[in-house]
Amino acid sequence: MTQQLASTPPPRPRRVLPPGEREQQVLDRIERARRRRPKLREERITMSHGAGGKATHTLIEAIFLDAFRNPLLEPLEDAARLQVGGATVALTTDSFVVSPLFFPGGNIGDLAVNGTVNDLAVAGATPMYLSAGFILEEGFPVADLTRIAESMRDAAAAAGVAVVTGDTKVVEKGKADGCYINTAGVGAVAAGVDLGVANARPGDKILVSGPIGDHGVTIMLARGELDIEADVESDTASLADLVAGLLGAVPGVRALRDATRGGVATILNEVAKAADVGVLISENAIPVRDQVRGAAELLGIDPLYVACEGRLVAVVDGDQAAQALAALRAHPLGAQAAIIGEVTAEPVGLVTIKTTFGGTRIVDLLVGDPLPRIC
Amino acid sequence: MRFVDEFRDADKAHALSARIAALCEPGRQYKLMEVCGGHTHTIYKHGLEDYLPESITLVHGPGCPVCVIPMGRVDDAIHLASQPDVIMTSFGDMMRVPGSNGAFFDANARGTTIKMVYSPLDSLKIAKANPGKRVVFMAIGFETTAPSTAMTVLRARAQGIENFSVFCNHVTIIPAIKAILDSPDLRLDGFIGPGHVSTVIGCRPYEFIARSYGKPVVVAGFEPLDILQSIYMLMLQLREGRSEVENQYSRVVPWDGNPVALKAIGETMELRPYFEWRGLGFISHSALKMREAYADFDAELLFEVPGVRVADPKACQCGEVLKGVLKPWECKVFGTACTPETPIGTCMVSPEGACAAYYNYGRLNRQRVPEAISIELSRP
Numbered sequence: 001m002t003q004q005l006a007s008t009p010p011p012r013p014r015r016v017l018p019p020g021e022r023e024q025q026v027l028d029r030i031e032r033a034r035r036r037r038p039k040l041r042e043e044r045i046t047m048s049h050g051a052g053g054k055a056t057h058t059l060i061e062a063i064f065l066d067a068f069r070n071p072l073l074e075p076l077e078d079a080a081r082l083q084v085g086g087a088t089v090a091l092t093t094d095s096f097v098v099s100p101l102f103f104p105g106g107n108i109g110d111l112a113v114n115g116t117v118n119d120l121a122v123a124g125a126t127p128m129y130l131s132a133g134f135i136l137e138e139g140f141p142v143a144d145l146t147r148i149a150e151s152m153r154d155a156a157a158a159a160g161v162a163v164v165t166g167d168t169k170v171v172e173k174g175k176a177d178g179c180y181i182n183t184a185g186v187g188a189v190a191a192g193v194d195l196g197v198a199n200a201r202p203g204d205k206i207l208v209s210g211p212i213g214d215h216g217v218t219i220m221l222a223r224g225e226l227d228i229e230a231d232v233e234s235d236t237a238s239l240a241d242l243v244a245g246l247l248g249a250v251p252g253v254r255a256l257r258d259a260t261r262g263g264v265a266t267i268l269n270e271v272a273k274a275a276d277v278g279v280l281i282s283e284n285a286i287p288v289r290d291q292v293r294g295a296a297e298l299l300g301i302d303p304l305y306v307a308c309e310g311r312l313v314a315v316v317d318g319d320q321a322a323q324a325l326a327a328l329r330a331h332p333l334g335a336q337a338a339i340i341g342e343v344t345a346e347p348v349g350l351v352t353i354k355t356t357f358g359g360t361r362i363v364d365l366l367v368g369d370p371l372p373r374i375c
Numbered sequence: 376m377r378f379v380d381e382f383r384d385a386d387k388a389h390a391l392s393a394r395i396a397a398l399c400e401p402g403r404q405y406k407l408m409e410v411c412g413g414h415t416h417t418i419y420k421h422g423l424e425d426y427l428p429e430s431i432t433l434v435h436g437p438g439c440p441v442c443v444i445p446m447g448r449v450d451d452a453i454h455l456a457s458q459p460d461v462i463m464t465s466f467g468d469m470m471r472v473p474g475s476n477g478a479f480f481d482a483n484a485r486g487t488t489i490k491m492v493y494s495p496l497d498s499l500k501i502a503k504a505n506p507g508k509r510v511v512f513m514a515i516g517f518e519t520t521a522p523s524t525a526m527t528v529l530r531a532r533a534q535g536i537e538n539f540s541v542f543c544n545h546v547t548i549i550p551a552i553k554a555i556l557d558s559p560d561l562r563l564d565g566f567i568g569p570g571h572v573s574t575v576i577g578c579r580p581y582e583f584i585a586r587s588y589g590k591p592v593v594v595a596g597f598e599p600l601d602i603l604q605s606i607y608m609l610m611l612q613l614r615e616g617r618s619e620v621e622n623q624y625s626r627v628v629p630w631d632g633n634p635v636a637l638k639a640i641g642e643t644m645e646l647r648p649y650f651e652w653r654g655l656g657f658i659s660h661s662a663l664k665m666r667e668a669y670a671d672f673d674a675e676l677l678f679e680v681p682g683v684r685v686a687d688p689k690a691c692q693c694g695e696v697l698k699g700v701l702k703p704w705e706c707k708v709f710g711t712a713c714t715p716e717t718p719i720g721t722c723m724v725s726p727e728g729a730c731a732a733y734y735n736y737g738r739l740n741r742q743r744v745p746e747a748i749s750i751e752l753s754r755p
Contacts (some may be wrong), residue, residue: 364736
């Protein structure tokens with residue numbers, strides 16, 4: 001007994017760390033917590049699960065990736081790359097539930113074509129064939145459906161793709177909001193093209209192809225709930241041509257993404273996480289229209305999180321950034337392209353921004369939709 | 376963009392930063408509290424602490440309207456929203472604030488209709504469009520938002536709208552500041568006064584802080600240069616041994632406030648004897664309720680409100696953070712159990728909450744971020 005007591009180690013003196021080190025310990029602990037596999041805690045789906053932020057990522061990883069896990073799905077890129085009979089094919093799908101259906105600069109039809117075309121284009125594929133599935137609510141005006149179909153026809157022609165198969169379902173009044181569209185698409189990937197956010201490495205530059213946030217702000221204003229009017233339209237457009245020009249001119253393109261739901265900030269976070277690098281951007285360098293900035297300021301939301309439908313983010317070998325910028329600007333859709341930042345070795349997994357004001361802060365993923373602030 | 380870019384000028388910030396540093400007395404530590412959550416948000420969003428000498432610490436105060444709502448009130452609101460034919464309307468930041476059984480978003484997933492509105496007046500539109508429903512506005516906020524609730528009630532009466540009521544959770548800022556000043560575990564050197572609240576109440580109500588407690592107050596605007604200038608003005612007062620109320624935000628804040636807004640509040644609302652604040656407990660005369668003359672718009676009288684009281688989760692140290700005793704990262708659950716995805720305390724919910732602002736923007740070892748960015752400005 002006495003022996004046992006004697007062998008009890010003396011209490012360890014508690015080392016009091018200076019505040020800087022204590023803070024770093026907490027930060028390290030948080031990083032470890034963030035790297036753990038996300039757990040879906042909610043018992044029911046909430047609107048946050050559809051917003052493209054952390055809640056969406058958690059849902060996808062916890063439910064869908066868990067159920068369907070395979071090496072082609074796992075990278076969670078915009079399109080899957082498949083080997084079919086010796087050729088490389090990209091396959092993607094996207095559903096469109098936008099409200100209102102018609103908005104300045106486009107409608108759900110343009111979006112449904114361009115969205116899928118762009119997911120193929122940023123995978124380095126030449127978009128070729130699309131499918132279109134329609135879910136229509138009882139009572140939906142045929143004239144509206146005609147307009148939507150005509151827009152899809154025009155958008156497909158502009159992007160050089162054909163809608164080759166489809167499906168139509170009608171649900172009872174109240175079971176849908178007018179018209180939902182799903183499109184899927186396939187495209188051919190040229191030999192040697194291998195784009196992916198995991199390819200990013202320190203020294204690379206980050207480019208955007210034009211002013212950000214136009215689409216998201218247009219939709220928010222078009223809902224008419226804000227009583228704000230601004231001269232801004234959706235940027236919905238096919239990026240296929242722009243991407244072809246860029247890939248043709250610049251061999252050192254590492255990754256492309258179209259900045260849809262979740263905006264540019266979400267993509268940069270995906271780069272930082274997938275490639276285990278830091279991303280540092282300059283607020284001064286990011287092109288944002290004054291109308292979009294103004295509306296975003298009023299609402300207390302950040303344009304970096306607002307959706308675009310015709311803008312891409314490119315990660316390019318640092319030595320070829322000027323070339324890439326020139327290639328983007330040579331195309332009308334890229335006339336206002338800009339280099340907005342770079343890939344750094346540290347801090348791993350984080351996106352940071354040098355603000356116009358001259359400070360530094362993190363640009364994290366949002367949980368759900370950006371929520372307007374009270375005051 | 377005009378009226379924004381002028382207040383984010385990095386050159387002016389550098390100049391102010393040098394003048395602030397020059398006012399610091401060697402060896403002295405300064406603790407300044409920004410009362411308002413809007414300031415906290417600006418400080419982190421623009422990286423303002425990069426401009427401050429190490430001897431100045433900013434303490435984040437209780438002025439985040441979402442952060443001070445106790446869990447029980449969230450549960451009460453969800454109870455109201457669950458009544459037959461009720462549509463509840465709420466400001467966006469309230470949607471993710473957790474009650475004891477989830478937040479408004481989760482309640483909606485279970486069947487309630489809680490709609491986000493940008494102005495309380497939108498609730499009247501909804502009430503008119505849905506005559507068979509009862510629309511209840513979840514009113515929160517300090518004196519900043521109370522006038523718009525008051526105006527909505529006045530308009531509802533003028534227009535004879537009967538299916539609209541208010542679940543009033545408006546709070547007042549002065550008792551909260553007083554509670555902090557009287558808190559024994561806190562030593563502050565001065566206050567960055569809340570700008571938007573002051574557009575309504577003016578600067579006079581702060582005079583007791585300067586007079587009775589000897590602490591300087593500078594009412595500040597919300598752009599980063601506004602805050603930096605206010606810190607300079609506070610430091611100058613401290614250096615010169617003065618304690619006065621000064622108004623940095625004079626382009627918006629009149630010294631006597633906004634009499635029209637104050638009248639609308641006084642007409643429709645009165646002080647409650649006491650109200651529970653998250654983390655701070657019960658504070659007397661610190662919140663507003665509907666006056667008896669407007670009882671027909673008072674959801675607390677029209678419906679049965681259970682008056683749920685939920686003790687703050689044990690692990691949560693929101694109270695200490697709200698009082699500025701703890702920095703956000705010093706809380707035991709910060710960033711691990713309590714994150715913006717799954718907040719335990721309200722400081723983590725609203726982007727104005729000190730914890731959310733630090734987690735979203737400031738969770739960063741500045742030594743690991745490259746000093747300068749090596750891109751040339753290529754904006755066309």
